[in-house]
Amino acid sequence: MNIVVCVKQVPDTATERKLRSDDKTLDRDAADGVINELCEYAVEEALRLKEAHGGEVTVLTMGPDKATDTIRKALAMGADKAVHLVDPALHGSDALSTSYAMAQTLKKIGFDLVILGSESTDARTGMLAAMLAERLGAPQLTLANKVEIGDGAIRVQRVTDYGFDKVEASLPAVVSVVEKINEPRYPSFKGIMAAKKKPVQTFGIADAEIDAAQVGVANAWSEVTDFAVAPPRAAGTVVKDEGDGGVKAADFLASKKFI
Amino acid sequence: MAEILVLVEHVDGDVKKVTLELLTLARLLGEPAAVWAGPGYSDIAKGKLAEFGAEKVYVADSADIVDHVVAPKAELLASLVASRAPAAVLVASTAEGKEVAGRLAVKTDSGVITDAVGVGEGLVADQSIFGGGVNVHSRVAKGTPIIAVRPNSTAPVPATGAAAEEKVDVELSDSARAAKIVERVKQEKGARPELTEAAIVVSGGRGVGSGENFAIIEKLADSLGAAVGASRAATDAGWYPHAFQVGQTGKTVSPQLYIAAGISGAIQHRAGMQTSKTIVVINKDPEAPIFEIADFGIVGDLNQVVPQLTAEIAKRK
Ligand SMILES: Cc1cc2nc3c(=O)[nH]c(=O)nc-3n(C[C@H](O)[C@H](O)[C@H](O)COP(=O)(O)OP(=O)(O)OC[C@H]3O[C@@H](n4cnc5c(N)ncnc54)[C@H](O)[C@@H]3O)c2cc1C
Ligand SMILES: Cc1cc2nc3c(=O)[nH]c(=O)nc-3n(C[C@H](O)[C@H](O)[C@H](O)COP(=O)(O)OP(=O)(O)OC[C@H]3O[C@@H](n4cnc5c(N)ncnc54)[C@H](O)[C@@H]3O)c2cc1C
Known part of the structure; x- marks a missing residue:
């Protein structure tokens, strides 16, 4: 089975994240890049x-x-090889362009199963998997907390407000996973050494037959018009519990008409 | 006036609160037209949609629409976008709502904005990004604007609409039926409101100490008609189910009131609750970063403060 796992680099949430003042896109140089956490669960599921x-x-x-x-x-962690889609033309792509560029690449490299995280920690649109399924005409098995393959079918548990749905489809398919579907493994020393020798193929937009007019900040379907750092929340009142903390909290809630 | 399509969120034939919020917002932008996907449309639903200003209700009530994952809803909306040329489409910014928005955007070649906390003149959206650290104005530049709006962003305000019903037949494509829902499993959750929709959320963290002790958090929540949330430390420990985790890798909530008990306020937790209107904190450590965003904080042991607060609320009812 040919499994492609989509992995995004995101700015470390523990550092200060910013938008660039020039083109109002994410400043990827300002913060350390780390693997998007939910993508680790996607890699783990692919390996399993x-x-x-x-x-x-x-x-x-x-x-x-x-x-x-x-x-x-x-x-x-154990993946066999990689494709890195990198091109200056892709800078600042929105969700439509990103899904388009990734779908073009997936068509080129082929797949039986595509696995994504359910959300990135930077943009958090949570749309990529659904958009890829739409573009690839493949079944959408997203928000999975369990994935099983057998008898030519793929079955997942899709997390919902009320519990979960059991969903079934045939391959090829697009899956996204939620946190706690598994416990991502730590790379071993051997794994880290081996990774240095594994093939990483670089694709530019021409290699994936991506139309330059459909990607990048200038061609985005949505745009940031302006932005500002949020003003800090006004300092609140902090009191020490002297046996009446609950009563004081109730007074506060009453003053705000919550009770 | 051009129509603003609002995808209705409904459960057991009843309209969810977030839809009433979206209708309220839609009235400021154009003529609200609700879109009902799936079986169960009833007089009760119609009454609710009319009460909050829906002029029209497009009803596509075949079971097929909800028996397959997401794609049929996007197909339904795409057919309405083509035939009615609405000024915009509003959906709830929930996990599924965003997926519907994403597929619809591809189908209609339209831009999409997620996690909007407001929509103003010219369909300019307010987004709060990086866990509430930066406020952004954004807009759709191409196609029919599709905007996913966070629950609790607007207070629902009644205003009578005609709610004229119009049946819609959709011929679902094969690819829309590709992922079939074979069973729905409802997990017990009692009578509490939905976490992302709730006007009040009471969350517990590592300081709660055990799964059993989450009972004091639940009692406080129930006294306020609130939903229960949890930090990752609490869900990792197995004290509370993962579905209730608030934060970067959990749910984003934006309630009127958020009460955090025994939660330190790590940036990843704050990313999921920082846009709450009022924040109350109970923590024994006066240095806990969560106090920085508290409107009201109590430095104390939650095992004392939480039950006392619950009792006090009961007394004042
Ligand atoms: C703060 C912010 C807000 C934004 N808001 C919007 C918006 O409202 N509308 C819009 O159209 N665009 C928006 N964008 C642009 C958007 O981030 C990019 O298009 C992005 O690449 C795709 O969205 P995502 O990261 O939210 O993906 P998600 O759907 O949240 O990510 C899910 C999964 O998709 C996969 N994935 C995502 N991106 C990549 C990648 N580059 N390489 C490999 N795998 C990937 C990963 O498996 C990931 O776990 C925003 C960007 C930022 C920084
Ligand atoms: C990539 C990534 C994603 C993450 N995603 C999330 C997420 O979605 N949601 C999330 O919550 N976290 C997330 N985290 C984890 C986050 O960093 C914190 O570890 C977590 O939020 C801590 O939970 P806590 O506040 O309950 O526990 P702690 O940080 O241990 O805080 C416990 C607090 O309880 C107080 N306390 C203890 N006993 C009492 C008592 N008897 N009475 C009153 N107060 C008491 C202590 O003073 C302390 O402040 C993520 C981390 C990473 C790296």
């Missing part, structure tokens, strides 16, 4: 499916040069 059913795991990342660190991390 490979272990159970055989095949190969390919990492697909769209991002600037420094995203190679993130690719190496996924390879160190």
Whole structure:
């Protein structure tokens, strides 16, 4: 089985994240890049499916040069090879362009199963998997907390407000995973060493037959018109509990008409 | 006036609160037209939609629409976008709402904005990004604006609409039926409101100490008609189910009131609750970063403060 796992590099949430003042896109140089946490769960799930059913795991990342660190991390966990989609024309792409560029690349490299995280920590649109399914004409098995493959079918548990839905489809398919579907493995020393030698193929937009007029900040379907750092919340009142903390909290709630 | 399509969120034939919020917002932008997807449209639903200003209700009530994952709803909306040329489409910015928005955007070649906390003149959206650290104005530059709006962004205000019903037949494509829902499993959750929709959320963290002790958090929540949330430390420990995790890798909530008990306020937790209107904190450590965003904080042991607050609320009812 040919599994492609989509991995995004995101700015570390523990550092200050900013938008650039010039083109109002995410300032990817200002913060350390790390693997998007939910993508680790996606890589882990891909590796488990490979272990159970055989095949190969390919990492697909769209991002600037420094995203190679993130690719190496996924390879160190055990993925076999990677495709890095990198081109200045892709800078500032919105969700429509990103899904278009990734779908073009997926068509080129081929897949039986595409696995994504359910959300990134930077943009958090949570739309990529659904958009890829739409563009690829493949079944959408998203927000999964359990994935099973057998008898030519793929079955997942899709997390819902009320519990979960059991969903069934045939391959090829697009899956996204939620936190706690598994416990991502730590790369071993051996894995880290091996990752250095694993093949990483670089794709520019021409290689994936991506139309330059459909990607990048200038061609985006949505745009940021302006932005400002949020003013800090006005300092509140803090009191020490002297046996009447609950009563004081109730007084506050009453003053705000919550009770 | 051009129509603003609002995808209705409904459960057991009843309209969810977020839809009433979206209708309220839609009235400021154009003529609200609700879109009902799936079986169960009833007089009760019609009454609710009329009460909050829906002039029209497009009803597509075939079971097929809800028996397959997301794609049919996007197909339904796309057919309405083509035939009615609305000024915009509003959906709730929930996990599924955003997926519908994403597919619809591809189908209609239109821009999409997620996690809007407001929509103003010219369909300019307010987004609060990086866990509430930066406020952004954004707009759709191409196609029919599709905007996913966070629950609790607007207070629902009644205003009578005609709610004229119009049946819609959609011929679903094969690819819309590709992922079939074979079973729905409802997990017990009692009578509490939906976490992302709730006007009040009471969350517990590592300071709660055990799964059993979450009972004091639940009692406080119930006294306020609130939903229960949890920090990742609490869900990792297995004290509370993951579905209730608030934060960067959990749910984003934006309630009128958020009460955090025994939660330190790590940036990843704050990313999911920082846009709450009022924040109350109970924590024994006066240095806990969560106090920085508290409107009202109590430095104390939650095992004392929480039950006392619950009792006090009961007394004043
Ligand atoms: C703060 C902010 C807000 C934004 N808001 C919007 C908006 O409202 N509308 C809009 O159209 N665009 C928006 N964008 C642009 C958007 O971030 C990019 O298009 C992005 O690449 C895709 O969205 P996502 O990261 O939210 O993906 P999500 O759908 O949240 O990510 C889910 C999964 O998709 C995969 N994935 C996502 N991106 C990549 C990648 N580059 N390479 C490999 N795998 C990937 C990963 O598996 C990831 O776990 C925003 C960007 C920022 C920084
Ligand atoms: C990539 C990533 C994603 C993450 N996503 C999330 C997420 O979605 N949601 C999330 O919540 N976290 C998330 N985290 C984890 C986050 O960093 C914190 O570890 C977590 O929020 C801590 O939970 P806590 O506040 O309950 O625990 P702690 O940080 O341990 O805080 C416990 C607090 O309880 C107080 N306390 C203890 N006993 C009492 C008592 N008896 N009475 C009153 N107060 C008491 C203590 O003073 C302390 O402040 C993420 C982390 C990473 C790296």
